[in-house]
Amino acid sequence: MVTIIDVAKAAGVSPSTVSHVLNGKRPISDATKKRVHDAIRALGYEPNPNAQALRSTSSGIIAFYASDITEVFSTLIIQGAERICRENNYYMIFASGVEFNNDIAEAIHFLKKRRIDGLIMSFGIRKKINNWIPEMLDFPVVSINARLSDAIPSIQPDDYSGGREAAKYLLHRGAKNPAIIGGPKSRLASEQRLSGFVDEMGACSTVFDKDRMIVYGDFTFDSGRKCMAELLARDSTIDAVFCANDYMAAGAITEAQKRAILIPQQLRIIGYDNREFDWFWPIPITTFSLPLAEMGEKGALTLIKIIKGKKPEPFHAVIPSKLVIRESS
Amino acid sequence: MVTIIDVAKAAGVSPSTVSHVLNGKRPISDATKKRVHDAIRALGYEPNPNAQALRSTSSGIIAFYASDITEVFSTLIIQGAERICRENNYYMIFASGVEFNNDIAEAIHFLKKRRIDGLIMSFGIRKKINNWIPEMLDFPVVSINARLSDAIPSIQPDDYSGGREAAKYLLHRGAKNPAIIGGPKSRLASEQRLSGFVDEMGACSTVFDKDRMIVYGDFTFDSGRKCMAELLARDSTIDAVFCANDYMAAGAITEAQKRAILIPQQLRIIGYDNREFDWFWPIPITTFSLPLAEMGEKGALTLIKIIKGKKPEPFHAVIPSKLVIRESS
DNA sequence: TTGTAAGCGTTATCAT
DNA sequence: ATGATAACGCTTACAA
Secondary structure: OOOHHHHHHHHOOOHHHHHHHHHOOOOOOHHHHHHHHHHHHHHOOOOOHHHHHHHOOOOOEEEEEEOOOOOHHHHHHHHHHHHHHHHOOOEEEEEEHHHHOOOHHHHHHHHHOOOOOEEEEEOOOOOOOOOOOHHHOOOOEEEEOOOOOOOOOEEEEOHHHHHHHHHHHHHHOOOOOEEEEEOOOOOHHHHHHHHHHHHHHHHOOOOOOHHHHEEEOOOOHHHHHHHHHHHHHHOOOOOEEEEOOHHHHHHHHHHHHHOOOOOOOOOEEEOOOOOHHHHHOOOOOEEEEOOHHHHHHHHHHHHHHHHOOOOOOOOEEEEOOEEEOOOOO | OOOHHHHHHHHOOOHHHHHHHHHOOOOOOHHHHHHHHHHHHHHOOOOOHHHHHHHOOOOOEEEEEEOOOOOHHHHHHHHHHHHHHHHOOOEEEEEEHHHHOOOHHHHHHHHHHOOOOEEEEEOOOOOOOOOOOHHHOOOOEEEEOOOOOOOOOEEEEOHHHHHHHHHHHHHHOOOOOEEEEEOOOOOHHHHHHHHHHHHHHHHOOOOOOHHHHEEEOOOOHHHHHHHHHHHHHHOOOOOEEEEOOHHHHHHHHHHHHHOOOOOOOOOEEEOOOOOHHHHHOOOOOEEEEOOHHHHHHHHHHHHHHHHOOOOOOOOEEEEOOEEEOOOOO
């Protein structure tokens, strides 16, 4: 184990000089700088992170809390965040809600004792968070996919504008009588996608009967089938359906095909989320690709700014999704 | 910040006694034990992990290296491993191959300087590992999904017996003329699945022409379609196809349906991996569910044994997959 | 621009 | 069965 003292001896300087060369917290002459760096390289010195964390206030660690780490979305967000952290010489550690029985308080407590410099919290399901304890968050925190409070910066996908774009696109494709299959009303993502869609219809002065042309599912494949059946029962002239996620879009397509409805000729379908199966579904599904990596990156960048005492701009960021056009529309 | 000294004072004992009460490395009288525990609870004392790691040789940290953390399989393995680690009071940190440009040496180096107690390496793709440097692994290591060397314990799914079970099941279902769509020959998982299948055919004294009835794809949906077409061109009386993974199974089903072949009546299809879309694919896909959580658990248990100086048993473990029967077969 | 020395919170060694 | 004390490797006042 090579220590800072070994390096100091080899370079003929004091340990504190070595330390300062490494973290640049005070001016060092170029000559000594070089001698120290040479010694470091020659000996293969690596600072001991535990000693650093023990002595200084900062640990160089950023924690990532994901409500469910097995959700694909989480991992893609993580990758984005990790890239930025590494570029800024932070190391990331993880905590998964599942492992803490979704006891966020316990998870935060656990992370705090590791003396983390900051925390990125990512929520798979964007619902209103209850039992929330912002008091615990008395250190740099960023929230992804949920707005926890006005005081905590957040990064969210722009579901509303996605909904608007879906409507615009369908109308552009010639849809005259579109409908919606929504997700649970408790899910913000779904609600915003729908209201964007409805607003855009209004903006294009297209008549849209919200009570009749919206059916609510529960984000599952089966509910997509049922909702499609229900919509067709209500109005057989429907020629386009915007689904609040891809599972329901797949169900809707399946149900329509069972009735020999031609897609996209007679009925256009759009999903949301760009799930893996979309592109090779029997009828490839048009969808919106979420800006997951960007959300992770932006989240990490924002957090690092806060750690360094700067105010992030914007405080609550919203990132657009990207329409991915495939055969179903 | 409550320290061990505060606790010692409150309990009227020395810091070293508190330390020993906590880690049980020497006998303590029940009376003092109680006093110390009371003090700990009263003050809400939490040992500082950084100080512990600095002073002792062990950090209490197990690292998990995954070649690709965004792969669903990785996350499920991780969850299994994490459960065991927590139960044994280890904390897990992660490194993803992607983040290190797949430079395993660098990743290991990075982890080593965090003073990890052990390492679980999980490889998404089971191919022979080249450029391997077992010399670096001079500390407790376990490998999941790949056998790195005789000296490093491994945990793998039993693809061979999965293949056998697939054959047995198809024959039992009355298949007379089965075929195989394999993955790339470089992939161990695929090769073992196939050879299990072929061996079982032999064991049941069923004729199987390996040259004619095996077509190799590349694990993608499109290759599944092509391979299915090729097989049907070779022999239109094929009544069952074992596919080395689910993507190809989905492709095979799609191709067969295009030709109006009835599934499962005229043609039974089995995939492998139990991907998410299997159960809601237009014809739900029979498949094998990999023992991912168990692999993670077993991996962690094995590693912890090694860390504690015990020899794990068995040294190279193999865990069976589970046949999940659905409509396609 | 550089050096000295104290101390971060533990655990390990040596006493008792 | 318990205590005193040094040491882990580093950062940071304080001095020079």
